[in-house]
Amino acid sequence: MAEEKVMEQEVKAVKTLDRKDLLKTCFHWACFPMVTINYERFQSLQYFCAMENVLDKLYDTKEDRVAAAKRHMEFYNTTPEWAGFTLGMNCAQEEQIANMPYGEERTALETSVNTVKASLMGPLAGIGDSVRATVDAIIGALAAGFALEGSILGAIILFVLAMSWYFGVSYFGFFYTYKNGMKVIRDMNKSGILDRLMEAATVLGMTSTGALVPSWCSFNLTSAIQIGELTLNIQQELDNIIPGLAPLALTVLLAVLYKKNVSSIKLVVLMFVVSFVLAVLL
């Protein structure tokens, strides 16, 4: 027991990760999360490649290196910018493992590396995919407003916002979990801050979507129909009720159909059919 302690202290001084190593792992992942993605084990090789410089630095013996490589070739898949939350924690764990004497404790910690990955990638993807959908939609819609007027500002705004979000989340998640470990996830769950962030983002998303429907869906029934003496100008009649009613009705209809699991391809075909009918009739 006493011997082990001495050994532990001796080794401890040797292996630490500096900021450069951590940044390299963080940005290798952020830049190349998808390169070898596949239907069998998704992002597992990319996870290893991001961790490679850390593992390379921490482990010297072949047994350790093989074990470490296998650990990080396990199944992994999550939303790219949110993977930092497990990467950061894994780096902290590996650092701890490398400085431990062999034994039960070390084996337990080695197992926990994959427990962290496996137990967090699902929730992270759940949060990540829906937050990404909302954020992408909002900034996409904002930028499209500029682009449709022919302004290059659209592309610039989208690029700046999307990249600050993507690299911001990647960086924050990685270093926050590296420093604070599991505590982070527990804290976030307890305060419900993610739920509230999602809710607030959805409010913004819904408002922007509502604003987009009448402004960018040019769905005009311009022609007039003669019914005996009466000339019926459909668009004018509709505009008298409320402007933008036709696009609104179409959007709601498509939303309802989509919710009922009609695929987007079928909906596109449907729209081409409807617009053909309209083109023939009006």
Add this chain to the structure above:
Amino acid sequence: MQLGSAILLSALCAFFGWTNYGFVNLGTTRPIICGTLVGIILGDAYTGIVIGGTLQLVYLGVQGIGAAIPVNSTTATTVTTALTIATGVPMETAIALAVPVSVMGQLGRMAAWTINAPIMHIADKLAEEAEYKKMKMLQLLGSLVFYVTEFIPVFLCIYFGSQFVTSLNENMPPLVSDWLSKATGMLPALGFGMLLALMYKPKFLPFFIIGFVMSAVFKGSLLAIALLGAAMALAIFFYGPSSQGKTRRKAGA
């Protein structure tokens, strides 16, 4: 279109779809950005920007959730932009091609995800030998697979699509052009509809209505309405008790 120029155009168009998967993830797969860039490179930035903006709206609600690969909005944008500029047909005609092109692009990506699976087995073998450097080299292989699977559908669409679009444009009856412009005007509704379906909960309906009325009736600019939405979002974030109470109950139980 000549084979040589078709290959050059395809190489350019495939590049943008490839960036997200095979290269540094810089957001260049988003329709507005890749449309603008293709436009600038081909010397007609305006067309690229407007097509990018239109298709960004069409694909607003198209998101990859979980392991599902969404339709490829990048190839749709780059091919449409390239065809519009190269053949000189009106935008509306070329945009009609966006839908089949996006499905072709999706198939290409599915192929890449399948082809990449054996790489895992090579990586496993190398892991047994702790060959870290060689494992990292495998990334180049994956990257190459993504470029090829991105290039093939794009090339097919550009080479055969250009003939189709040109002949369609030359013999276009007024009915067809009327039809296509109506369809193009309607297409963004799909993006909005999918987005609405994605975010919809009864409690969010008021904000959709506020946004709609501010835009349709009061003709507010999108940026102004987005700011209003941001204000409401902040108010909800700071004052909203709903989720706080829910999690507290959960924590207590």
